[in-house]
Amino acid sequence: MKAVIFDLGNVLVNYDGKATLKAISDLAEVSLEALLAHNQTVDHAFGTGQLSGPDYYALLGQKFGLAASYDSFVAACCRYQRRNEAALAFVRELQAREDVAVGIISNTNEVHASWLHANLPELKQFSSVILSNEVGLIKPDPAIFKLALHQLGVLPEQALFVDDVAENVVGGTAVGLPSHLHKTWSLTRSFIEKWLQLS
8 A cells, every 4th residue: 555645735725925024914904914824823723633723713803802703713714725626636536546546635724624624525434534633743743744654554655645735745754754845736747657657
């Protein structure tokens, strides 16, 4: 058995982080710089599930006086997430192969995770799905990669990790995972197919 482990944001799901932050800062009527400074103090807690969506929303109210509804906040958070249909079709095809398992490791939060569960029914088909806020771990923590390998039932050398963030690719490599920095799907698909043939 071989496994291919994918990140979600800007790999299987198109996501514009800058536009999302701008949408939230506009909703809260604060500068983007002020929101970024605030996020530096809460991002880890939000990403590991220590802060829920309502918790984060409440903090925006306390710090910036956010008056918009929670539903409006959620809409701003998720406005710039879209399925990458071609990528998801390829990964569904991988999962259908007898000797390949598909895993997911995504740094996310409760708000985005809810959107993912609602809009990516494929997640139910994959052999392992790890969302950082649901397991209390965040890339590039070695423990999150080891958890994925355990769930997939493979050794590090039997799995390939694909992510668009260099720091996370380094984290995968550090635990012995062959890892690929995703830039374009033409390159990534070719890399995956060659790795499956040669490994």
